[in-house]
Amino acid sequence: MNEARVRFREAMSRLGAAVNIITTAGAQGDTGFTASAVCSVTDDPATVLVCMNRASRQHDIFQRAGVLCVNVLAPADEEMAAIFAGQPDLPMPERFARGSWLRLGTGAPVLQSAAAALDCRISQVLEVGSHSVMFGLVQEIHLGAATSGLIYHRRTYHRVVSGQPA
Amino acid sequence: MNEARVRFREAMSRLGAAVNIITTAGAQGDTGFTASAVCSVTDDPATVLVCMNRASRQHDIFQRAGVLCVNVLAPADEEMAAIFAGQPDLPMPERFARGSWLRLGTGAPVLQSAAAALDCRISQVLEVGSHSVMFGLVQEIHLGAATSGLIYHRRTYHRVVSGQPA
Numbered sequence: 001m002n003e004a005r006v007r008f009r010e011a012m013s014r015l016g017a018a019v020n021i022i023t024t025a026g027a028q029g030d031t032g033f034t035a036s037a038v039c040s041v042t043d044d045p046a047t048v049l050v051c052m053n054r055a056s057r058q059h060d061i062f063q064r065a066g067v068l069c070v071n072v073l074a075p076a077d078e079e080m081a082a083i084f085a086g087q088p089d090l091p092m093p094e095r096f097a098r099g100s101w102l103r104l105g106t107g108a109p110v111l112q113s114a115a116a117a118l119d120c121r122i123s124q125v126l127e128v129g130s131h132s133v134m135f136g137l138v139q140e141i142h143l144g145a146a147t148s149g150l151i152y153h154r155r156t157y158h159r160v161v162s163g164q165p166a
Numbered sequence: 167m168n169e170a171r172v173r174f175r176e177a178m179s180r181l182g183a184a185v186n187i188i189t190t191a192g193a194q195g196d197t198g199f200t201a202s203a204v205c206s207v208t209d210d211p212a213t214v215l216v217c218m219n220r221a222s223r224q225h226d227i228f229q230r231a232g233v234l235c236v237n238v239l240a241p242a243d244e245e246m247a248a249i250f251a252g253q254p255d256l257p258m259p260e261r262f263a264r265g266s267w268l269r270l271g272t273g274a275p276v277l278q279s280a281a282a283a284l285d286c287r288i289s290q291v292l293e294v295g296s297h298s299v300m301f302g303l304v305q306e307i308h309l310g311a312a313t314s315g316l317i318y319h320r321r322t323y324h325r326v327v328s329g330q331p332a
Contacts, residue, residue: 003210004307005209007309008209008284008304008307009209010282011238011282011283011284011307011309012206012209012214012282013307014238014281014282014313014315015184015185015186015238015282015315016183016184016315016326017182017184017205017206018180018182018254019207020181036206037205037206037207038181039203039204039205039217040181040183040202040203040217040225041217041295041297041299042219042294042296042297043171043174043175043178043296044295044296045295046170046171046174047294047295048178049215051205051207051208053184053208061296072180072181073193074175083187115180116176116177116178116181117177118177124294125264125281126292128207128208128290128301129207129208129210129211130208130209130210131207131208131211133207133215135286135298136220138174141170141173141177143173143180147320149180149181149182149319149320151182151319151326153315153317153326153328154313154328156328158326160182160317160319160324160326162319162320162322
């Protein structure tokens with residue numbers, strides 16, 4: 001890897017971010033992946049975005065499905081984050097079997113234990129370099145019981161706990 | 167505010183995110199704002215994105231300047247985050263006077279104490295609802311001495327410290 005890319009990755013590792021499992025319901029069944037490149041865009045209309053590598057095997061499944069759910073993880077689901085990041089590399093049904101899921105309007109899997117889940121219709125996809133930026137127009141929201149957060153920063157998971165400010 | 171918007175804002179408050187000061191050098195001088203809606207897009211080519219409300223007084227300044235710097239804050243700069251969020255509402259020169267800044271290629275202010283700073287040319291702007299999504303093509307990177315991070319989660323600042331995983 002060249003020096004510029006190494007520096008960019010180091011800088012990005014310092015940009016802490018929430019850990020999410022992005023899911024969809026495809027023709028071949030449910031699929032999902034762990035992502036920290038997720039961002040709130042606007043509340044008018046309620047929109048989030050998710051960046052996804054176009055080289056991913058799941059990319060076309062999401063594009064065809066046209067829907068996605070952003071499951072914002074709580075600290076207790078750190079193991080789920082690793083599983084949906086492909087460590088270990090289990091078949092999709094086995095990954096989903098590790099959690100409890102429900103469905104809202106779009107049919108994408110919603111993790112019951114998520115701190116928050118945003119059930120979205122993909123309203124727009126923008127290709128930027130190697131990635132697609134998928135914009136999700138929020139259709140329904142699930143708020144879980146857990147209000148603490150799981151953060152990925154410098155290649156390590158951290159928890160942020162409500163009532164424990166800096 | 168209607169119920170759906172309240173739920174969306176609650177969900178988004180649970181999506182923890184790094185705190186950044188986004189700066190540019192405009193014709194009228196330096197300007198900047200605090201933002202957590204910042205996201206890594208791809209390392210090929212190295213690109214980040216920043217969401218900005220089009221109703222902001224600073225919006226047109228950024229569009230005309232065509233450059234921006236994403237300053238990823240360390241915990242020690244929590245006060246700077248508040249100042250650039252407009253609390254207290256100081257004139258821009260007084261805000262910048264609270265920190266030490268340097269310049270890289272684009273001329274946008276780079277916070278010396280930032281954990282990381284990404285000096286960018288704005289390569290593309292997409293309007294989504296009330297906001298602009300500005301894509302920044304990274305030109306140069308400043309890596310600061312601090313490696314810990316400042317996170318905004320549930321309307322409170324938190325620090326994530328390297329070597330203190332979840």
